[in-house]
Amino acid sequence: MISDILRDHGMGKGINGVDRKALIDIANAADTNQSVVKTIIINNLKAKDPTLAINASSTWADIIAAIPNLYIGKKWATGTVAIPGSSGTNNEVTVTGLGFVPKTIFAFNTGDATSSDVNIHCYTACPSYSNPIFTGWKKVDNWSVESNVIAQSTAPTTNSFKLRSTGVTGYTNYIRWFAIE
Structure with missing residues (x-):
């Protein structure tokens, strides 16, 4: 029984086509999700301080660098x-x-x-x-x-x-x- 499952999923032959596609879909979903999360963070930061130098094409490093410049009241x-x-x-x-x-x-x-x-x-x-x-x-x-x-x-x-x-x-x-x- 276990040997049948392992054989069906390419044990000893590498990853089969169905599992390869599933793995690629998981990786793509993670990239899409991080992009959505990044956009939400940028939008929320810009809502607090529109002068922040970040936009939709900003990297995570750009976002991290912008956070200390966030204006949240009188300094x-x-x-x-x-x-x-x-x-x-x-x-x-x-x-x-x-x-x-x-x-x-x-x-x-x-x-x-x-x-x-x-x-x-x-x-x-x-x-x-x-x-x-x-x-x-x-x-x-x-x-x-x-x-x-x-x-x-x-x-x-x-x-x-x-x-x-x-x-x-x-x-x-x-x-x-x-x-x-």
Whole structure:
């Protein structure tokens, strides 16, 4: 009985025509199914973020590379820089690699890294209004221009911004910053 089944299916003779076709059909179905799954994934990702650089001809590698660029809301970043003070000099540090162009920047600076006594600075990019006073890169804090630690005279246009220590002597200026898209 088992020998009949094995003989009928080409035991010792290679795969028979019927089984060969069935195997090819299975392989083709798998390729079709992965294509359908890939299309569904691309469509769902594009529905979340139409700016993703993927389309129907994208490979799985293209899809994987696009996922970190998926926009799912406001992006933000935070960090701390220590800028050594020097008399009469404005020492600047450029914060880079944000992955977005910041529209609002908060900076909290102090001469003591453990102090809760900080100066607060904030700039934000305001949309266009009919009155130019309310349009552009605007300071939101009450500190004079000379004491600003956000060293941006215009809104950032890249994924970076500048911070500065303004003529501080004798200690390091610690700046904790938050940047929001």
